[in-house]
Amino acid sequence: MSAVKVYGADWCGMTRRTLSYLDDVGVDYDYINVEQDRRASEWVKRHADGKEKKPTVDVSGSILVAPDNTELAEALREHKLLPAS
Numbered sequence: 001m002s003a004v005k006v007y008g009a010d011w012c013g014m015t016r017r018t019l020s021y022l023d024d025v026g027v028d029y030d031y032i033n034v035e036q037d038r039r040a041s042e043w044v045k046r047h048a049d050g051k052e053k054k055p056t057v058d059v060s061g062s063i064l065v066a067p068d069n070t071e072l073a074e075a076l077r078e079h080k081l082l083p084a085s
């Protein structure tokens with residue numbers, strides 16, 4: 001299992017942006033489609049005030065709700081997951 005888990009939906013532009021960013025910077029992740037996994041959807045709602053916010057990203061236990069790329073990069077650096085440039 002990867003240290004980064006992305007909970008989102010295939011149709012969601014912000015989810016696709018997050019996955020593309022992680023691919024671009026070379027960070028491995030697990031993608032969980034909340035529309036196909038009821039338990040994952042409930043997990044997301046518990047971390048987003050009852051809403052299914054996409055994407056919700058778990059970076060080694062740090063939960064980011066709909067992060068932009070800057071916020072995501074900061075969390076990846078904090079957990080030493082962002083490869084050296």
